[in-house]
Amino acid sequence: MTTTSERVAGSRTRQASQRVSQSVFDGSRLRVVLLVDVYDGAQQQFLEAYEQLCNQVASVPGHVSDQLCQSIENPSQWLITSEWESAPPFLAWVNSEEHVRMVEPLHSCVRDTRSLRFHVVRETGGPADGGQGKRRLQSSPRIGDGMIRHALTFTVKPGSEDIVAKILADYASPEPKVDDTTRLCRTSLFMHGNRVVRAIEVRGDLLSALRHVSRQPEVRAVEEAINPHLEQDRDLNDPESARVFFTRAALPAVHHVTADRQDAQAERYALCYPTRPDRGMQLAELLARQDEAAADDPRNPVLRSTIFQRDDVVVRLIDVRGGLDAADPVQALGLADPEQVAELTTLQDDAGASPESAGKSAPLARFLQLARMDLVTDRRSPEA
Numbered sequence: 001m002t003t004t005s006e007r008v009a010g011s012r013t014r015q016a017s018q019r020v021s022q023s024v025f026d027g028s029r030l031r032v033v034l035l036v037d038v039y040d041g042a043q044q045q046f047l048e049a050y051e052q053l054c055n056q057v058a059s060v061p062g063h064v065s066d067q068l069c070q071s072i073e074n075p076s077q078w079l080i081t082s083e084w085e086s087a088p089p090f091l092a093w094v095n096s097e098e099h100v101r102m103v104e105p106l107h108s109c110v111r112d113t114r115s116l117r118f119h120v121v122r123e124t125g126g127p128a129d130g131g132q133g134k135r136r137l138q139s140s141p142r143i144g145d146g147m148i149r150h151a152l153t154f155t156v157k158p159g160s161e162d163i164v165a166k167i168l169a170d171y172a173s174p175e176p177k178v179d180d181t182t183r184l185c186r187t188s189l190f191m192h193g194n195r196v197v198r199a200i201e202v203r204g205d206l207l208s209a210l211r212h213v214s215r216q217p218e219v220r221a222v223e224e225a226i227n228p229h230l231e232q233d234r235d236l237n238d239p240e241s242a243r244v245f246f247t248r249a250a251l252p253a254v255h256h257v258t259a260d261r262q263d264a265q266a267e268r269y270a271l272c273y274p275t276r277p278d279r280g281m282q283l284a285e286l287l288a289r290q291d292e293a294a295a296d297d298p299r300n301p302v303l304r305s306t307i308f309q310r311d312d313v314v315v316r317l318i319d320v321r322g323g324l325d326a327a328d329p330v331q332a333l334g335l336a337d338p339e340q341v342a343e344l345t346t347l348q349d350d351a352g353a354s355p356e357s358a359g360k361s362a363p364l365a366r367f368l369q370l371a372r373m374d375l376v377t378d379r380r381s382p383e384a
Contacts, residue, residue: 019295021144022256024087025285028119028138029064032090034080035114042109043075049105050080056102057082062089076111086136087119088281091252095310100247107240114207145258147185148206151199151251151308151315158194160229165191167225169377174216176381182208186380188317190373192272194231197251197315197373199270199308251315255288255307259295266303266319270373271333274346275312283344284309287316290334301327305334315373324372329365341367 038046050068057063066082084090093099119138156164168189176184182204189198202209213219223236234245275283284307291305304319316334320327330336335345342348347367 018143019259020255020257020292021142022149022253023142023288024091024254025288026119026138027086028121028136030084030087030090031118031120032082032084033116033118034082035116036078036080036110037112038076038078039109039111040076043070045109046078046106049109052105053102057093060089060093062086062093087117087254088285090117091254091309092281095250095252100244107243146203148202148204149199149253149256149306150202150206150210151197151253151317152246152249153195153197153251153308153310153313153315154245154249155231156194156196156226156229157231161191161194164196164226164229165374165376167222168196171222172218173379173381174213174219176383178204178209178212181205182212183383184209184213184381186378188268188270188378189376190270190272191376192270192371192373195272195313196376197270197272197308199306199315199317251308251310251313253306254284254309255291256305257288257291257295258304259300259302261298261321262303263321266321267323268317268319268378269324269332269375271316271318271368271371272373273314273316273344273371274350275314276344276346277312279344280309280312280314283314286340286344287314287334290336291316294331294334300331302331302334324368329368333364333368333371335364335367338364347371 036046047068054066054068057066062085064083064085066080069079069081071077071079082090121138121141123137173187174184178184182202184200185203186201187198188200189196191197200209200213220236227234227236232245232248233241235241273283273287287305287307291302291307294300294302294305301321302318303321306317308315308317318332320332324332335341338348341364345367347370350370351366
């Protein structure tokens with residue numbers, strides 16, 4: 001039998017669809033750029049912390065090389081660049097607890113950081129075709145829609161779900177305009193059991209938007225109100241505590257596809273897939289491939305799909321024509337093969353049916369309901 005992992009791995013050589021504006025799954029090399037502002041007088045401390053980090057990251061699977069550069073104009077400004085075989089191994093590392101521990105020595109000497117990630121599209125100075133042992137480049141540039149998508153996720157104490165949902169639903173929306181170039185466009189907030197997922201869409205600069213939101217009084221009040229109910233303690237008045245919390249809460253978008261057909265009345269839903277251990281990235285890639293193929297099917301009601309993934313947390317945000325209840329469960333769930341459902345998720349277990357007894361007649365409608373998240377609030381700025 002061909003496993004899901006084999007089927008997914010074999011699909012990486014396909015030509016990327018023009019409907020996909022964002023994806024980490026094309027197999028091309030990744031360049032990571034970290035801009036660092038070091039405290040005055042802490043350059044030597046920073047250099048020693050970097051050397052320690054460099055030695056540790058050298059053994060991380062998928063890591064190729066890195067460079068440390070210091071500004072010729074301002075000695076407090078540094079640049080770290082690293083190259084990775086592809087995006088998935090980098091994301092697996094940067095979103096891990098191992099990474100949180102590795103970078104801890106840097107925080108006492110760094111004032112600010114900014115991380116940028118790029119697929120390599122063209123280069124000079126060496127072979128870069130897709131052959132065995134060659135360096136792989138992104139086959140063609142992505143055509144985006146000007147929107148940046150990101151999410152945060154965290155869990156609350158069991159039994160506090162209704163209280164938290166009310167707090168998160170009742171707050172006043174923050175000012176959508178961040179500056180002349182950045183605007184908040186949409187915030188969609190869902191819950192699945194005691195897990196909260198807040199997805200945002202931004203035009204402009206994501207980091208500026210996140211900082212803008214965190215400073216809004218109405219948002220600060222909500223964050224303080226849910227603090228007692230969080231499973232992970234935090235103190236937003238302590239920069240280190242806040243940094244660690246939001247580092248762990250980050251749920252990056254790994255794939256986005258938009259079908260040619262659109263409907264202004266499409267309804268937004270979120271599906272949270274209970275993933276088997278260490279299968280999160282594999283599941284996210286499979287869902288991405290399925291959604292990419294579905295975008296070409298005019299009968300498919302899913303008009304937009306964004307997949308968010310961190311470790312074993314996989315969330316799929318979809319805009320559905322005609323609503324989820326009327327949709328084909330196979331198309332809405334994004335998993336048509338019962339073997340894939342059983343191999344990558346616990347949906348089969350949660351539905352009370354074994355893979356052997358379910359076979360090809362697996363109750364996908366039941367799986368869809370198990371994955372479906374509860375909508376708390378979905379807000380758009382007037383100009384979005």
